[in-house]
Amino acid sequence: MVSAGWGWLVEAEDYSLEYVDGRGELHSGPFEAMWSTRFAAAGQVRTFLSYRGQRNFPGWYWAATSGELVGFESWVELGHLMRLDSEPDVVAVASQPFRRSWRPGDQARWISHTADYFVRRRDGTAVVLDVRPDDRIEPEDAVKFAATAAACAVVGWDFERVGVLDPVLAANLRWLSGHRHPRVRREPVAAGLRAVFTRPWGLLAGARAVGDPIAVLPVLFHLVWCRELGVDLQAGLLSAATMVRPASAVAGEASGDADASEAAVAG
Numbered sequence: 001m002v003s004a005g006w007g008w009l010v011e012a013e014d015y016s017l018e019y020v021d022g023r024g025e026l027h028s029g030p031f032e033a034m035w036s037t038r039f040a041a042a043g044q045v046r047t048f049l050s051y052r053g054q055r056n057f058p059g060w061y062w063a064a065t066s067g068e069l070v071g072f073e074s075w076v077e078l079g080h081l082m083r084l085d086s087e088p089d090v091v092a093v094a095s096q097p098f099r100r101s102w103r104p105g106d107q108a109r110w111i112s113h114t115a116d117y118f119v120r121r122r123d124g125t126a127v128v129l130d131v132r133p134d135d136r137i138e139p140e141d142a143v144k145f146a147a148t149a150a151a152c153a154v155v156g157w158d159f160e161r162v163g164v165l166d167p168v169l170a171a172n173l174r175w176l177s178g179h180r181h182p183r184v185r186r187e188p189v190a191a192g193l194r195a196v197f198t199r200p201w202g203l204l205a206g207a208r209a210v211g212d213p214i215a216v217l218p219v220l221f222h223l224v225w226c227r228e229l230g231v232d233l234q235a236g237l238l239s240a241a242t243m244v245r246p247a248s249a250v251a252g253e254a255s256g257d258a259d260a261s262e263a264a265v266a267g
Contacts, residue, residue: 015151019098020045031100035155040092040120045099048073061085063093064180064225071095077116077131079165082173084119084129085180088227092120102147113144127158134163172233179221189219190228197229197244204240220244 015031020043027034048058048071056074063070063085070093072078084090097118101110117129130145137145149159165173192210201209207216223229230247231238 016101017098018045018101019043031151032154035157037098039097039118039126040094042094042097042118044071044096046096046114062181064182065090066092073116074131076133076164079170079173080117080129080131080162082177083165083169084117086173086176086225086227089122090119091122094118100148100151102151104143104147111144111147113148115148125156125158127160128152130159130161132161132163137161166234168237169234172231172238175238176221176225176233179218180225184218184222186215186219189216190223192216193220193223193229198246200243200245202240203231203238203242203244206244 016028017031017034018026018028019034019037019039020026022041022043024043026045027037050058058071058073059078060069060071061078061081062068063081065085070081072081072095081093084093095117096114099112099114101112103110115128116131119127119129121127128148130148132141132145145159145161149161152159189210193206193216196206196209203220204213204217207213207220210216220229224231224244227247230245231242236242
């Protein structure tokens, strides 16, 4: 029996799931029998609406991670798609990967919910992502998120409900994403940049040390996108003075901040 919060329980056998495979065929069955499906390669189980006066902006994003188009329904979702695509431990992202239905407690009515994204990490683990701004979560939405989190826990997946991305991070990712395609990479220039930024240095000064900034900067932005060079993308908008470091240095600083935060909480 799985507790999904909000004062009711859902039996494992009361979960069902629908998904669309790579050939566009719909499949359905008990959740406990279908959770091992390769959802990272699944099609969208739900299509995006388009109509006059629409307030959200659906579209398609080309993911450098997989070389595939991934759908989004809003600018908020697009921000998280860019974030996921730039994270080195993410290998695949699927939009609207499956629809889950369940019957809470002894109620006859079934509730359905389609997750926004299924994310596969490099180590084989997975996370189901729902994107919803904090101020747009109604009580029934919270129930669906809680039930989805409980179902994910049963099969060893992580679940995250995320809101609006930090605006500075979103703006920087939007700029860097324009340099995400592998064709931007020029290895002799990339090697020169990695050598120059073995110590912290200003973005433009380091680029000039390698060559003509017009030719060098796109490669630099590509390396930052791929996390081969490190920048604090939430400290401020990218500029000529932005400090660029070895990626390991930025990762170490982030780890140190997290440890300090945990120590403060423990204290």
